[in-house]
Amino acid sequence: MELVGYTLAMFRSELENAVGKENVVDVEEKRKELSIDQSWITHMWNERKQPMATPYFIVRPSTTEEVSKVMIICNTYKVPVVPRGGGSGTAGGAATLYGGIVLDVTRMDKIIEIDHKSLVLTAQPGINGRVLEDLLNEQGLMLAHYPSSVDISTLGGYLAARGSGVMSTKYGKAEDMVLNIEVVLPDGRVIETLPTPNHACGPGMLQLFVGSEGTLGVITKVSMRLDPLPEVRLHRMIQFPTVSAGLAAGQEIMTNRLNPAVIRLYDPGSTEKSLNTTGVDLDGVYMVIMFDGFKELAEAQQKKVLDICIANGGTDLGEELGKHWWDTRYVAYKPPVHPAFPQMYGTPETVTTYANIEKLYYAKKKFVEETYKEWGAKYTAHFSHWYAWGTMIYDRFYIDHPPEDAEEAFRLHNEIWAECTRINLENGAVLNEHHGIGFKLGWFMREQYGEAFNVLLDIKKSIDPKGIMNPGKLGFGVW
Structure with missing residues (x-):
């Protein structure tokens, strides 16, 4: 239901009464800015000047009580609510698919x-x-x-x-x-x-x-x-002959519960795209390891891990490169290094067991680089969040010169995502490890969960019977 005329004016008055007139923002530029997040599709759509569903208002509460008042008002009017923090998500979770309001919680910062x-x-x-x-x-x-x-x-x-x-x-x-x-x-x-x-x-x-x-x-x-804060942080850089050797070392480290704070294993492409953007010149497969805590314990753990790495074909490159990685660890995720439109990119990351991770890596790499060779597609990966049973693959595809037409670019982007996602599911992995689902992966939730998705949907409908909470995300539709 779209609010117009004095109905919209009344809705606004009630919001202003709840949070203060200055905290109900209707500036068009701000509404447009906060209608998207860091997902590539929303930025591409915006840059190509395509029509977008902007919110009626940006509403900025400062207390729980104010949030409660806003929710009562929106529930009464059946207006969609999109909660938003920093807007750093890459899955379209903060995009306003159906207008409504953006509930900006950044004033709630105490x-x-x-x-x-x-x-x-x-x-x-x-x-x-x-x-x-x-x-x-x-x-x-x-x-x-x-x-x-x-x-x-x-x-x-x-x-x-x-x-x-x-x-x-x-x-x-x-x-x-x-x-x-x-x-x-x-x-x-x-x-x-x-x-x-x-x-x-x-x-x-x-x-x-x-x-x-x-x-x-x-x-x-x-x-x-x-x-x-730990007494010490000990850093190391190890070079491996292959991704397989690095994965084997990581598996042994984790299954022996040696408790590193950080393990990051970079394939050659990710070494070039990520490690080398911090001022080093490396070529091949590298692992960054960090231990923290009490000095004696961290040193003992590190010694054992170095033995494992060397036994798996690794070469210890010492502390300096590992420390450099820690000091520059955010560089690859910020401009001008981080990929940005008009380049097309996506991060179909996932997590699975050690039995599945290597074949999953090679399957996605082959698919991207062979299927989209005509587009000059590149695929890189690093393995950055490790468990006793498996690891997470942070992989990314790149196309430097995607289609100029917005709908064609949209279609190509989703096509790559769809097949990468199915490769994940076919190899015992999940849709995502830590970037979320949003609307980008929502259409695969039924495929992942099967009949269990209807249980999630029943919970959603019970808590949110009018369907106003961030509609269109996590595979939940509108009603």
């Missing part, structure tokens, strides 16, 4: 409490990642997440898409660090999950909302596990 005894942070969801980390570091603490988007992402955004940070191999993903959350439901009710994530009190409601990408409610308060 630290509520730091429990130094339990090492627990409680904060609002809109606090910027870099600001938060700097404040914690001043107190000898860290939220050991460190995503590549740290400068533009928010705490709530970490949870919305089950994000991974640089040190997830040791400290876990955002979903492992969260203890409890407060959520405003579509009808304005405010609920809070149990005070701890570990319990025997029935199903875990916490993880229902973590990763829901704003489709079930608005996260308004978060409690996260903290860690003390």
Whole structure:
């Protein structure tokens, strides 16, 4: 239902009464800017000046109570709500597919409490990642997440898409660090999950909302596990003769529970695209390893890992290159190094077991480079988040000169994504490890989940019967 005339004016008046006139923004340029996120498709569509579904307003609450009021109003008018933090997502999760409003939570940027005894942070969801980390570091603490988007992402955004940070191999993903959350439901009710994530009190409601990408409610308060800043960080760079040798070493490190904070294994293409953009000149397959914590323990773990790497054909290149990687780890994710329109690119990353990861890598590499040879397509990958049972592949395809026509470019982009996604699923992997689903991968949710998707849809319809929460994302339609 589209609001027009005095109905739209009344809707606006109610919003202004809830959050203040200055926090209901109708500036066309701002509405257009916040109608997209970092996904390639939305940027391409915008740059090609195609019609876009911009929101009625940008609404900027500062408290849980204000969020609740806004949700009651939008539920009454049946207006779509797209929650938004830093807008750093690459899956179209913050794109306004059906207009409505953008609920910008960046005014909700306060630290509520730091429990130094339990090492627990409680904060609002809109606090910027870099600001938060700097404040914690001043107190000898860290939220050991460190995503590549740290400068533009928010705490709530970490949870919305089950994000991974640089040190997830040791400290876990955002979903492992969260203890409890407060959520405003579509009808304005405010609920809070149990005070701890570990319990025997029935199903875990916490993880229902973590990763829901704003489709079930608005996260308004978060409690996260903290860690003390480590005594030391020990870095190393290892060269391997092949990707296979590097994967074998990584598997042995993880299955022996040697607890590295970081393992990143770069294939030759990713060495060129990522490592060499930081000022080094390398060629081949490389692994970056970091251990942190107490000096004696970190040194013992590192020694054992170096033995494993060498036994698998690795060559120890020492500390300097590893430390250089740590100091420049965000360079490849920022302009001018990070790929940007008009170049076409996509990151069909996933995670699977050690038994499947190598064949999956070669299958996607072959598909991209052979099928789209006429387009000059390139494929690169690194393996950056490791588990005791498997690893995540952060892979990317590039086409330097995509079609000029917006619809043709859209079609080509989706065609590559579709086949890469099916290769993931055919090799025992999932749709995504940490960038989220949004609308970019939503059309594959049924294919991944099968009949279980209808259970997710039943939950969505029960919590959000009018379908106003971030419609069109996670494969949920509109009704």
